[in-house]
């Protein structure tokens with residue numbers, strides 16, 4: 204079974220968030236169960252692309268409206284990953300330091316056209332094309348409707364929605380850039396007067412998946428304008444919970460953390476990581492350490508953190524560390540708290556993969572007060588590292604965390620509010636004082652299995668169900 208994943212991100216090549224983690228793991232686990240799964244993504248100017256060698260696989264020109272652009276398909280020379288990765292290299296458009304820029308309409312249009320132009324030339328075509336998020340949302344439409352891709356229209360295309368908040372909207376005057384199709388079918392591209400790649404993907408993909416079962420249900424009521432479309436297409440839609448790459452996220456072998464540990468050595472292991480964090484960030488290590496890692500955006504409830512943390516920190520009996528970047532105002536407010544709560548609070552405003560691993564290892568609790576959470580990986584990473592997740596009951600968080608009050612192992616709250624966050628922190632504080640139960644819980648959560656094996660198989664079953 205030959206599968207090609209098409210994505211804007213893939214760990215460790217280019218990562219902005221959880222999309223990269225999934226696309227960097229799913230093909231590997233699909234290959235382990237006998238598939239032949241590869242990825243095609245844009246060739247960005249990242250540390251990874253600078254430090255590896257690539258071979259040219261294919262070269263051609265693509266037509267983007269009235270522009271003709273040269274593109275290369277490249278492949279990593281050495282087998283550094285456990286699956287093949289192909290790159291679309293369009294020097295002037297895609298070779299940027301950031302994954303996302305303010306010219307993304309043209310960038311991702313060119314990427315998608317180049318990817319399909321290349322697939323068209325393959326002797327052995329993929330059995331399935333698996334697209335991820337709106338950046339690849341026009342592929343299901345083009346494969347089905349554009350005349351030049353007619354020979355691909357029997358290949359099932361699957362779209363996975365990692366985040367329906369972003370839909371890739373573009374104005375109607377971009378229509379001529381999409382390879383020619385029967386204009387009577389233009390409605391498949393449109394939603395609310397705009398070309399909407401995510402809506403087009405939901406309409407045209409053979410199957411639509413979300414990254415957790417609860418998120419699939421929630422989208423029917425809250426999908427940034429696509430609710431009725433999701434309800435209408437629900438017969439071809441299913442939620443499959445993400446897994447975590449247990450080779451990358453393993454406290455026993457993790458090269459980023461200060462001291463490796465397993466279930467039997469969790470106390471000394473977490474202590475060493477916490478000590479390092481507290482000394483680096485001037486925090487009191489005798490206090491329970493609460494952490495937040497993530498994009499500082501409304502979906503993550505991040506704008507509530509400054510006030511909620513300010514309030515919770517007044518009692519001076521907790522320590523807090525924040526790692527994130529995003530909305531400038533939230534960044535500033537979180538930064539300003541450092542002086543106010545010196546010794547008990549610190550924040551790293553930015554992106555740091557290594558630090559994120561040390562925080563999962565060294566913190567006692569991880570906060571996720573998300574407004575929207577399609578799956579959430581952080582709570583699963585924190586479980587694996589023996590860190591208690593504190594989550595809002597939403598999306599994938601609801602599917603993966605059970606409250607200690609319900610014979611579970613985490614702390615859950617219902618509302619996205621400062622008050623709920625503070626109450627949840629206080630419950631965490633209280634739990635921390637019951638050291639015997641707290642330590643037993645740590646061991647328990649480390650053994651909860653969220654590895655990709657089960658979900659990788661679920662995707663294969665889904666592909667098979669199409670024929």
Ligand SMILES: Nc1ncnc2c1ncn2[C@@H]1O[C@H](COP(=O)(O)OP(=O)(O)O[C@H]2O[C@H](CO)[C@@H](O)[C@H](O)[C@H]2O)[C@@H](O)[C@H]1O
Pocket residue numbers: 219220221222224225365366414445496497498526527528553554555556559576577578579580581599
């Ligand atoms: N400043 C920072 N420094 C270092 N690392 C950072 C960081 N900010 C975030 N990260 C890392 O980025 C990843 C975030 O993953 P999530 O799944 O929580 O979120 P995201 O919203 O990006 O993904 C979307 O797609 C994924 C995958 O399907 C869904 O789980 C999720 O719900 C959906 O919103 C984690 O690996 C986290 O450690």
